[in-house]
Amino acid sequence: MTHRKEPIIEIGQEPRKNVAIGFWRSVFRDGTPAHEAVLRLIPAGKAIYLLPIILFFFSLFFGRYVMDPVETLRILTVGTINAFLDGASSLLSTVSGHQVLLPSFEQTWEASKQTVVFRIRLPRVIAAMLVGGGLSIAGASFQGLFKNPLVSPDILGVSAGAGFGAAVGILLSGNPMVIQISAFFFGILAVAVAYGIGHTVGKSSTLVLVLGGIIVGSLFSAFISLTKYVADPYDTLPAIVFWLMGSLSAVSNADITAVAPPILLGSICLFLIRWRINLLAVGEEEARALGVDTKRMTIVLVIASTIVTASAVCISGIIGWVGLVVPHIGRMLVGPDFRKLIPVSAVLGASFLLVVDDIARTLTAAEIPLGILTALIGAPFFAYLLTRKKVGWIS
Amino acid sequence: MILNVNNASFSYDGITKQFEDVSLSLRQGEILSLLGRNGTGKSTLIKCILNILRLQGGTVEIGGRRVDDMRTEEIAQQVGYVPQAHRAVFPFTALDFVLMGRAPHIATFAVPKEEDYKKAEEAFARIGITHLREKCISEMSGGESQMVMIARALAQEPSLLILDEPTSHLDIGNQTTAMATIDRLAADGIAILMCTHFPDHAFLVSHTVAILEKGRLIAQGRAEDVITKENLREAYGIDICVHYIKEAGRTVCIPMNPCGCRGGGRANTAGTKPHGT
Numbered sequence: 001m002t003h004r005k006e007p008i009i010e011i012g013q014e015p016r017k018n019v020a021i022g023f024w025r026s027v028f029r030d031g032t033p034a035h036e037a038v039l040r041l042i043p044a045g046k047a048i049y050l051l052p053i054i055l056f057f058f059s060l061f062f063g064r065y066v067m068d069p070v071e072t073l074r075i076l077t078v079g080t081i082n083a084f085l086d087g088a089s090s091l092l093s094t095v096s097g098h099q100v101l102l103p104s105f106e107q108t109w110e111a112s113k114q115t116v117v118f119r120i121r122l123p124r125v126i127a128a129m130l131v132g133g134g135l136s137i138a139g140a141s142f143q144g145l146f147k148n149p150l151v152s153p154d155i156l157g158v159s160a161g162a163g164f165g166a167a168v169g170i171l172l173s174g175n176p177m178v179i180q181i182s183a184f185f186f187g188i189l190a191v192a193v194a195y196g197i198g199h200t201v202g203k204s205s206t207l208v209l210v211l212g213g214i215i216v217g218s219l220f221s222a223f224i225s226l227t228k229y230v231a232d233p234y235d236t237l238p239a240i241v242f243w244l245m246g247s248l249s250a251v252s253n254a255d256i257t258a259v260a261p262p263i264l265l266g267s268i269c270l271f272l273i274r275w276r277i278n279l280l281a282v283g284e285e286e287a288r289a290l291g292v293d294t295k296r297m298t299i300v301l302v303i304a305s306t307i308v309t310a311s312a313v314c315i316s317g318i319i320g321w322v323g324l325v326v327p328h329i330g331r332m333l334v335g336p337d338f339r340k341l342i343p344v345s346a347v348l349g350a351s352f353l354l355v356v357d358d359i360a361r362t363l364t365a366a367e368i369p370l371g372i373l374t375a376l377i378g379a380p381f382f383a384y385l386l387t388r389k390k391v392g393w394i395s
Numbered sequence: 396m397i398l399n400v401n402n403a404s405f406s407y408d409g410i411t412k413q414f415e416d417v418s419l420s421l422r423q424g425e426i427l428s429l430l431g432r433n434g435t436g437k438s439t440l441i442k443c444i445l446n447i448l449r450l451q452g453g454t455v456e457i458g459g460r461r462v463d464d465m466r467t468e469e470i471a472q473q474v475g476y477v478p479q480a481h482r483a484v485f486p487f488t489a490l491d492f493v494l495m496g497r498a499p500h501i502a503t504f505a506v507p508k509e510e511d512y513k514k515a516e517e518a519f520a521r522i523g524i525t526h527l528r529e530k531c532i533s534e535m536s537g538g539e540s541q542m543v544m545i546a547r548a549l550a551q552e553p554s555l556l557i558l559d560e561p562t563s564h565l566d567i568g569n570q571t572t573a574m575a576t577i578d579r580l581a582a583d584g585i586a587i588l589m590c591t592h593f594p595d596h597a598f599l600v601s602h603t604v605a606i607l608e609k610g611r612l613i614a615q616g617r618a619e620d621v622i623t624k625e626n627l628r629e630a631y632g633i634d635i636c637v638h639y640i641k642e643a644g645r646t647v648c649i650p651m652n653p654c655g656c657r658g659g660g661r662a663n664t665a666g667t668k669p670h671g672t
Binding site: 144147148149272273274275276278279281282283285286288289290291292293331335336337339 | 442445447466467468469470471472474476478481482483484485486487488491492495496498499501503504505506507547551
C-alpha cells in the first residue's frame with residue numbers, strides 16, 4: 001500500500017477545514033529544508049498562529065490612552081533600534097576605553113508616548129502573553145500526566161504555595177521584589193512537598209501525587225487565611241486580597257527579564273517532550289510497556305510545568321481558568337494529540353490573556369483584577385463551546 | 396529461546412508469594428497459553444516479564460539478556476504488550492494510538508517520522524484493520540480497540556508478544572478472529588505468550604500450555620497432555636468435559652452442569668432425555 005503524503009488525520013470527530021490540522025506533523029516529520037518548513041507556517045489554515053501577533057500590536061495601540069497605530073509602530077521600531085545602538089555604543093566604549101557614540105535616529109515624538117509604549121504597555125503585553133501561554137502549556141501537560149481533562153496547573157498546590165509566599169512577602173516587607181521571590185519560592189516548595197508525599201507513599205503513582213497536591217494545597221490555603229487574619233485591615237490585607245485576584249498592572253521590564261527565561265525554558269522543555277506526553281496520557285503501565293521511563297518523564301514534566309507556573313504566578317498573582325480552559329479549547333480545535341495541542345495551547349493562552357488584560361485595563365477607570373475577568377469571560381465562552389461542539393471525553 | 400523464565404517468584408508484601416518457582420520458555424513462532432483461575436498471579440507474572448514489577452527470586456531473560464539489566468526502551472523494542480482493555484480518556488485516533496507503539500524506536504525529544512508512519516500503517520494492514528485508522532479509540536467497540544492495541548504492539552516490531560486475556564471482552568465472532576490473528580502472527584515468527592480464561596482457545600492455537608494454580612505451575616506441556624479433566628478440575632475447581640467435536644474439527648472444554656442450572660437447551664440434543672421427566 002502507498003503512504004499518503006498529506007496529514008492523514010482529520011482531528012476530532014468531524015472534518016474541519018481551517019484549523020491547524022496536522023500542521024506540526026507536516027512541518028517536522030519529513031526532514032524538509034528549514035525555509036520550506038517556515039513557509040508552510042503561514043498558509044491560511046494556520047491563521048491561529050498569527051492571532052497572538054495581531055493581538056500583540058493591537059494591544060500596544062489600545063488602552064485608555066489610545067495611540068496612533070503608525071506612530072506606535074514607529075516608536076516601537078525606532079526606539080528598539082536606538083536602544084540597540086545605545087547598548088552598542090556603551091559596549092564599544094568600555095571595550096575600546098574611550099568614548100564611542102554611534103549615530104541614532106531622531107526622536108520625533110513626545111517622551112510621554114515613548115514611556116507609554118516602552119515602560120507601560122510593552123512589558124504588560126509581553127507579560128500577558130508569557131503568563132497566558134505558560135499557564136496553558138502547563139495546564140495541558142498536567143492534563144496529560146494525570147490523564148484527566150479537569151486538571152489545572154495548580155493541582156499540585158503551586159498557586160496556594162505562591163499565594164502564601166506573596167502574602168508573607170506583603171506582610172513582612174511590601175517590596176515587590178521580595179514578594180515575587182517569596183511567591184516563586186513557596187510555589188516551588190509546595191509542589192516539592194506534594195511530590196515528596198506522593199513519592200514516600202506510593203512509588204510516585206499519579207493518583208497519590210494528586211492527593212499530595214490536595215493536602216499541600218489546603219494546608220497553604222489555611223496559611224493564606226492565617227496571614228490575612230493577622231494582616232493590617234487598612235493596609236496589607238487589601239494588598240494580599242488584590243494579589244490573590246491577579247493583575248498585571250504593576251509589571252515592569254525588570255519583571256519580564258526575570259521571569260521570561262524560566263517560562264520560556266520550561267515551555268520549550270514541555271514542547272520537546274510533547275509527543276511523549278501522549279504516551280503518559282494513555283496510562284502509566286501501558287507507557288512503561290511502550291518503553292517510556294515514566295518516573296523520569298513525570299519528574300521532568302512536573303518540574304518544567306511548576307517552574308513555568310510559579311514564574312507566571314509570581315508576577316501576575318493567581319489567575320484561574322486559563323490553564324484549565326485553554327487546553328480544552330485547543331483540543332476542540334486540533335484534537336488530543338499533544339504534538340499539536342502544546343503549541344496551540346500556548347498560542348491560544350497568550351491570545352486569551354492578552355484580550356482579557358486589554359479589557360481589564362480599559363473597561364473601567366479602576367483596574368479590574370484579572371482572576372475575576374478570566375472566569376467572567378472564560379466561563380460563559382466555555383459553556384458556549386461545550387454546547388456547540390462535541391467534546392471527545394464527554395460521552 | 397526468546398523468553399526464558401527461571402524459578403521466578405514474586406510477592407507484593409514480602410510474605411505471601413503471588414507465585415514461586417515458575418519456569419517457562421518460549422521459542423520463535425511458538426504460542427504459549429497460560430491458564431489459571433482469577434487472581435492466581437497470571438497478570439503479575441506478565442508484569443514481571445515486562446519488568447514493570449521486579450522479581451523477588453529467579454530471572455527473566457529476553458533474547459538471552461536479563462530484563463533487570465535492560466533499559467525500559469530496550470525491553471519495549473523486543474516485547475509488545477497488549478493489555479486487557481484500554482480505558483480511553485482522550486479521544487486519540489487509532490493512527491495516533493498505533494504510532495505510540497513506535498516509542499521505543501524514537502528518541503525522547505523527537506516526534507514520529509515518515510518511517511514511523513509507514514511502520515504504523517504496516518501494522519494496520521498486517522491484521523487487516525486499515526479502515527479503522529482514523530476512528531477515535533473512545534468510540535470503538537471492544538473488538539475494534541483490541542485489534543488496535545494488537546496493531547500498536549506490532550508497531551513496536553517485537554519478537555515476543557504478550558497478550559493479557561485478549562478475548563475477555565470480545566463476542567464469540569471477534570474471539571475467533573482474534574485467535575486467527577494470533578495464530579497468523581506466530582506463523583510469521585513472533586513468539587506469543589497469552590493469558591486466557593478459555594482452555595478452548597489454548598487448544599485452538601497453542602503449542603504449549605501452562606496452568607498456574609496457587610502461585611505454582613501445576614502442569615506444562617503440549618495442549619493435549621495438559622488440558623485434561625483432572626488438571627482442569629484442579630485449576631478451576633469444577634468438572635469440565637474435554638471433548639473432540641468432529642463437526643467443529645476441534646477439541647472443546649465444556650463445564651458440566653453440577654449445580655442444576657435450569658436454563659433451556661438441556662433437552663435439545665437428540666438422544667438425551669429431559670432432566671427430571
